[in-house]
Amino acid sequence: MSTDVVIGLDGLDALVKAVLARGFRAVGPVVQDGAIALGEIAGVADLPAGWHDSQAPGSYHLGHSGDGRLFDWAVGPHSVKAEVFPSSVSIWRAQAPGYQVEEVPDDAAPVAVVGARPCDLAALDVLGRALDRSPVVDPIYHRRRGAALLVAVECTRPASTCFCVAMGTGPGIAEGFDIALTELGSRPAPEAATDGAPARFLARAGSERGREVLVDLPQHPARDEDRSERVALLARAGSRMGRGVDATGLPELLARNLANPRWDEVAKRCLACGNCTAVCPTCFCSNLEDTTDLHGTVERRRSWASCSDLAHSYVHGGPVRSSIKSRYRQWATHKFSWWWDQFGVSGCVGCGRCITWCPPGIDITEEIAALRASDGAAQTKGGT
Secondary structure, rough: OOOOEOOOOHHHHHHHHHHHHOEEEEEEEEEEEEEEEEOOOOOOOOOOOOOEEEEEEEEEEEOOOOOOOOOOOOOOOOOHHHHHHHOOEEEEEEEEOOHHHHHOOOOOEEEEEEEEEEHHHHHHHHHHHHHHOOOOOOOHHHHHHHHHHEEOOOOOOOOOOOOOHHHHOOOOOOOOOOOOEOOOOOOOOOOOOOOOOOOEEEEOOOHHHHHHOOOOOOOEEEEHHHHHHHHHHHHHHHHOOOOOOOOOHHHHHHOOOOOOOOOHHHHHHOOOOHHHHHHHOOOEEEEEEEEEOOOEEEEEEEEOOOOOOOHHHHHHHHOOOOHHHHHHHHHHHHHHHHHHHHHHHOOOOOOHHHHHOOOOOHHHHHHHHHHHHHHHHHHHHHHH
């Protein structure tokens, strides 16, 4: 098999059915509750053909056209994180009488994600540094991530809130996938759908497991024109990023601006609702809660938590971060500054979800730019 091949709709449909036949639970993009979200899929018919998103700070809308393209959208509110780091999971149970603690086995079927975006795969690497490659390994993440099969689809139509280029996480992808697809479409292929819908995907294997799946699909060798089209599509997508961040010295910039008045300004708008942390593909904070029912069953569950929550920083005597200002600052500085100290990378992958799904439309790229501008002005003043 060549290093890259071209498949059509029949090949993509065969890919979904191949992973199902191997015992995976297949999830991919579906239209759900007015958004493109991750859901169970059984074939190409379940994918969002012709659907496109329109995103802006605090705004998300879907529109439909007749072009039949399957992946002409950016990202929705759901990321791959939930498949390997579930939002709520039982850790152990104990039953009266005796209350012998028994670990709850994590027996979820391995997942195959079809349509994972490059920024989400970068987020898995970020999560892995905290949950899988740290002194204390999270067993649930370790098992689910190791068992997952990831079919990435490179982005050719970014949203106005995307800034993955600035973070070095997209729109193309070079590693971290089992199979990578690029939706082409400037010319029809012999197996194109009769309605003229684009049906060509440049496919690359990134692992032996992906290679085993890919080799059995209906395909034909990729041509130089296909590779050139991929390069052109990614270059065009990169030039259309709606946002940007100057990452030069960013950890140090935030560290020396903890008292900047800009935090007071953003706190006036922030609702402390936790939407930014709920949609973020790298947030990993969680709570443990023990409950007892009337039958004497005690259960410990782990659930996602948010640093926007007043109770999140509670210690004996009260919360450490009692103001919205301190909680928003904690979130922003952890993403762009403290992460470097802890894990050697940024905690942000530039997906833009926190901008889109923030009710008042707070834009983290604008906040960083404002901090940089005021920091520069302060340093200039101090040097005169």
